[in-house]
Amino acid sequence: MTPQAIMNxxxxxxxxxxxxxxxxxxxxxxxxxxxxxxxxxxxGIAFLVITVLIAWPPVGKKFLGFGNMVMWDSYxxxxxxxxxxxxxxxxxxxxxxxxxxxxxxxxxxxxxxxxVVGMMFMVSAxxxxxxxxxMETMAISMYILAGFNKxxxxxxxxxxxxxxxxxxxxxxxxxxxxxxxGATGSMNYLEIAAALKGGAASTTTFKFGLVLMLxxxxxxxxxxxxxMWAPDVYQGAPTPSAGxxxxxxxxxxxxxxxxxxxxxxxxxGNMLALFFGILAVITMTYGNLVALAQNNVKRMLAYSxxxxxxxxxxxxxxxxxxxxxxxxxxxxxxxxxxxGAFTLLGVVKNKGMIDDERLESFAGLSKTNPMxxxxxxxxxxxxxxxxxxxxxxxxxxxxxxxxxxELYWLAIIGxxxxxxxxxxxxxxxxxMYFKEPEYEVDATxxxxxxxxxxxxxxxxxxxxxxxxxxxxxxxxxxx
Amino acid sequence: xxxxxxxxxxxxVAGTLGIVVMFAGVxxxxxKYEKVKFSVYECGMPPLDENRKRLNVRxxxxxxxxxxxxxxxxxxxPWAVSFDMIGLFGLIEMILFLxxxxxxxxxxxxxxxxxxx
Amino acid sequence: MxxxxxxxxxxxxxxxIGMAGVLVRRNLIVMFMSLELMxxxxxxxxxxxxxxxxxxxxxxxxxxxxAVAAAEAxxxxxxxxxxxxxxxxxxxxxxxxxxx
Numbered sequence: 001m002t003p004q005a006i007m008n009x010x011x012x013x014x015x016x017x018x019x020x021x022x023x024x025x026x027x028x029x030x031x032x033x034x035x036x037x038x039x040x041x042x043x044g045i046a047f048l049v050i051t052v053l054i055a056w057p058p059v060g061k062k063f064l065g066f067g068n069m070v071m072w073d074s075y076x077x078x079x080x081x082x083x084x085x086x087x088x089x090x091x092x093x094x095x096x097x098x099x100x101x102x103x104x105x106x107x108x109x110x111x112x113x114x115x116v117v118g119m120m121f122m123v124s125a126x127x128x129x130x131x132x133x134x135m136e137t138m139a140i141s142m143y144i145l146a147g148f149n150k151x152x153x154x155x156x157x158x159x160x161x162x163x164x165x166x167x168x169x170x171x172x173x174x175x176x177x178x179x180x181x182g183a184t185g186s187m188n189y190l191e192i193a194a195a196l197k198g199g200a201a202s203t204t205t206f207k208f209g210l211v212l213m214l215x216x217x218x219x220x221x222x223x224x225x226x227x228m229w230a231p232d233v234y235q236g237a238p239t240p241s242a243g244x245x246x247x248x249x250x251x252x253x254x255x256x257x258x259x260x261x262x263x264x265x266x267x268x269g270n271m272l273a274l275f276f277g278i279l280a281v282i283t284m285t286y287g288n289l290v291a292l293a294q295n296n297v298k299r300m301l302a303y304s305x306x307x308x309x310x311x312x313x314x315x316x317x318x319x320x321x322x323x324x325x326x327x328x329x330x331x332x333x334x335x336x337x338x339x340g341a342f343t344l345l346g347v348v349k350n351k352g353m354i355d356d357e358r359l360e361s362f363a364g365l366s367k368t369n370p371m372x373x374x375x376x377x378x379x380x381x382x383x384x385x386x387x388x389x390x391x392x393x394x395x396x397x398x399x400x401x402x403x404x405x406e407l408y409w410l411a412i413i414g415x416x417x418x419x420x421x422x423x424x425x426x427x428x429x430x431x432m433y434f435k436e437p438e439y440e441v442d443a444t445x446x447x448x449x450x451x452x453x454x455x456x457x458x459x460x461x462x463x464x465x466x467x468x469x470x471x472x473x474x475x476x477x478x479x
Numbered sequence: 480x481x482x483x484x485x486x487x488x489x490x491x492v493a494g495t496l497g498i499v500v501m502f503a504g505v506x507x508x509x510x511k512y513e514k515v516k517f518s519v520y521e522c523g524m525p526p527l528d529e530n531r532k533r534l535n536v537r538x539x540x541x542x543x544x545x546x547x548x549x550x551x552x553x554x555x556x557p558w559a560v561s562f563d564m565i566g567l568f569g570l571i572e573m574i575l576f577l578x579x580x581x582x583x584x585x586x587x588x589x590x591x592x593x594x595x596x
Numbered sequence: 597m598x599x600x601x602x603x604x605x606x607x608x609x610x611x612x613i614g615m616a617g618v619l620v621r622r623n624l625i626v627m628f629m630s631l632e633l634m635x636x637x638x639x640x641x642x643x644x645x646x647x648x649x650x651x652x653x654x655x656x657x658x659x660x661x662x663a664v665a666a667a668e669a670x671x672x673x674x675x676x677x678x679x680x681x682x683x684x685x686x687x688x689x690x691x692x693x694x695x696x
Binding site for chain 2: 656659662663666667669670673674677
């Protein structure tokens with residue numbers, strides 16, 4: 001073993017371990033009985049915990065292997081941690097929902113597990129080849145998760161829409177990428193940056209390619225005006241997959257985008273700041289404004305996911321270390337509160353004529369099911385960013401990073417937007433606490449769903465009340 | 480462009496020959512119209528039914544497996560060509576790659592994708 | 597003599613055909629074929645640039661694009677089949693149960 005070979009192995013060992021565990025999950029899925037498929041998911045959680053412990057990085061160490069193609073450092077680790085949280089919470093919360101809908105299959109967990117591998121490659125990529133392979137592993141898994149309920153027309157519709165638009169956007173992304181490759185002569189982030197410093201940045205080829213690439217990225221993070229797939233997909237997908245899809249792929253795309261912008265596009269950074277600033281403003285404002293008009297809570301959360309993506313983009317715009325630290329923290333908090341909210345959303349069963357997720361289903365739930373209403377209240381307040389809950393801390397950190405970069409206009413618009421967002425989150429709580437029940441609604445929270453939402457709520461409160469600890473934790477990891 | 484001249488000649492000759500033979504056939508052949516002559520030609524057999532009918536969905540599964548296991552050869556070819564340069568490391572990596580594929584095959588087999596009924 | 601520009605124009609035309617196909621056609625299978633056309637245009641571009649720059653990266657990338665296209669084909673066709681079983685149609689205009 002030469003030092004080079006050891007370095008190569010160190011740079012991808014978490015991914016290798018995850019792939020091995022994923023293959024074991026496939027075998028487990030085949031061997032378990034039909035009614036015990038949730039075991040596959042629980043094994044997946046155990047494997048993830050093991051991998052997180054093994055992969056815990058020495059802070060400040062960087063393993064860059066395979067000819068500068070893959071990097072394992074604390075940045076990759078933090079994002080891996082976010083995916084692990086998202087996977088574990090979704091798995092716990094999904095069991096009863098999947099069972100009720102007759103789609104409790106081992107593939108749900110296996111595919112989600114492999115999508116986590118893809119996301120890890122995305123974030124740890126130092127080369128567009130690795131990045132693309134990771135992105136497609138993630139995206140193809142997501143198409144399946146969106147269309148997972150194959151007996152339900154809406155779910156397969158969501159899968160088809162996600163598939164067509166996702167493949168379309170990767171086509172555009174790739175077409176742009178070829179021009180970036182042509183202009184800079186390399187796929188490697190470091191070499192692209194070197195070529196850009198050497199004058200490739202001013203060529204038309206590069207600019208054309210970059211615009212197309214960024215458009216492809218914007219599709220992936222559902223930034224306006226490339227968002228039109230998001231509400232339908234999130235609404236149609238089975239509720240647990242929707243919770244996972246709003247959190248993990250978005251965090252992965254943000255993580256990869258930050259790394260790409262910071263390393264490869266660093267010489268043209270100031271050009272990008274304005275682009276992403278405008279994108280963030282439109283995304284936030286549009287997401288919030290349209291969410292105001294929604295009567296379906298699931299669809300409202302879908303639009304709010306767009307708004308949150310805009311908020312995370314703000315952290316990218318600031319182009320300073322605080323920026324990406326705040327994005328990582330935001331993604332962690334968002335994972336807890338959004339998956340918690342989606343888990344609770346999944347247990348509502350309306351026995352009347354309307355959809356389960358309609359706002360009217362939530363009317364008067366505080367009287368029939370006070371614990372449920374309290375949990376939903378915590379998640380809604382946190383998503384709205386009301387102090388002292390965790391969502392506030394995330395928004396606060398992002399806005400602080402923006403202020404530090406002296407982008408005051410952006411900070412002000414961000415603040416206004418979070419005020420605007422309060423309204424539609426409040427509507428759910430108002431329905432729960434101040435309206436009389438109109439329909440017969442069953443919101444019995446099963447044990448696993450209870451554990452998920454309990455963990456989510458506790459973490460939201462903990463991060464909210466003791467922010468310094470968590471903020472410092474993220475900051476020490478992401479120096 | 481001189482290199483393309485033979486190809487142009489060839490195309491012209493081929494095209495003309497085709498047209499000439501067709502018209503020669505029209506002029507020479509006897510003209511008797513029967514019902515059988517207008518039916519679909521199916522290797523000399525009487526046609527069983529329409530050819531645009533819907534196929535069994537199982538063909539799709541077989542086709543999907545074929546696509547997945549077919550594309551793996553795309554990775555095998557560059558590996559084979561550069562085998563003397565990458566040596567043992569390359570061999571181990573390719574074995575790992577194939578082992579992962581075998582897991583997929585095992586999954587498909589256990590799920591009954593290879594059985595017809 | 598064929599220059600880089602020839603290849604780029606060719607791939608641009610193919611990409612435009614594919615893109616127009618996705619946006620204009622309403623049959624899911626045809627849309628899917630157009631998506632594959634877009635990916636093939638990307639492959640032509642990569643090969644052309646790889647030859648122009650005398651670097652192998654582009655050609656290696658083509659292998660990845662092809663493998664991903666195959667995986668996408670498997671998943672996409674499976675989704676189209678589930679769609680057809682649910683709604684007895686593969687017309688994209690009739691996939692509209694969700695409206696905001």
